Amino acid sequence: MASILRASSVWVCLFLLLAAVNGQDDFDIGEERKTHLNFFFHDIVSGPNATAVAIVQSSVMNSTAGRFGLVVMVDNALTEGPNISSKLIGRAQGFYATASQGDLALLMTMNFYFIDGVYNGSTLAILGRNSAASQTREISVVGGTGYFRLAQGYAIAKTGSWNATSGDAVVEYDVYVVHKGPASASTSNPGGAPGSGQTSAGSRSTVYFPVLLLLQAAYFLCFLGH
Structure with a gap:
């Protein structure tokens, strides 16, 4: 009988310890x-105020239909309307690269940073493939920060205008995302707004207090109960 009780207490100890460890990860x-x-x-590749600049050009770029091996670093304006003078809402920062030898297909790797x-x-x-010659393209949204924490979704890109002489282009984006966001967002710092996922000192103590109780119970049962 005593051996059965000891075996049972060991399992209870393990359960309490596992519960305590799992409780520490709650946020x-x-x-x-x-x-x-x-x-x-706004993809501006021409003039003294270009916001898209070639940083790598492969030796075969000019001999392939897709201009294969060109890498362009961007800090492009994101605006409310199609005109560059319309309200600025953010920047597209990162790079795109020509990743196909046969057609004009871009590898898009960048952040849309909102202001x-x-x-x-x-x-x-x-992050994804952008078939630039197509009128409509779909690109993956693979993450986000702040208001868009843990974002997943897709972006639909449509070429609004393209200047064949300068190479400048305006692309309309419709972005659809599912994400974890703050219950009430702050215009100055949405990532730190109440309910945004940043745990305050009070909520941390709420989480850790039952963890301490579980650890104490496990200690008394496992080490002082024999």
Whole structure:
């Protein structure tokens, strides 16, 4: 009988210890949201104020249909309207590269960094294939920060205008994401707004107090109970 009780107490100890360890990982990541964004991406490759600059050009770039091996670093304006003078809401920062020898297909690797309203300071991470010659393209959204924490979704890109002489282009983006966002967003710092997933000292103590109780119970049962 005593051996059965000892075996049972060991299992109880293990359960309490596992519960305590799992309890330490509890944190708030905010509520699930769905967001649709519409804005315009200005790819300026010409002139003294270019925001898209070639940093790598392969030896075969000019001999392939897709200009294979060109890498362009960007800090492109994102605006509310198609005109470059319309309200600036953010920047597209990262790079695109020509990744196909047969057609003009870009590898897009960049962040959409927002500077306006509840999205101020937040980002969406874009990664995927952009068939630039197609009128409409779909690109993956693979992550986000701040208001768009844990974002997943897709972006639909449509070429609004392209200047064959300068190479400058305006692309309209419709972005659809599911993400964890703050319950009430701050315009100055949405990532740190109440409910955004940053745990305050009070909420940390709320989490850790039952963990300490479980650890104490496990200690008394396992080490002082024999």
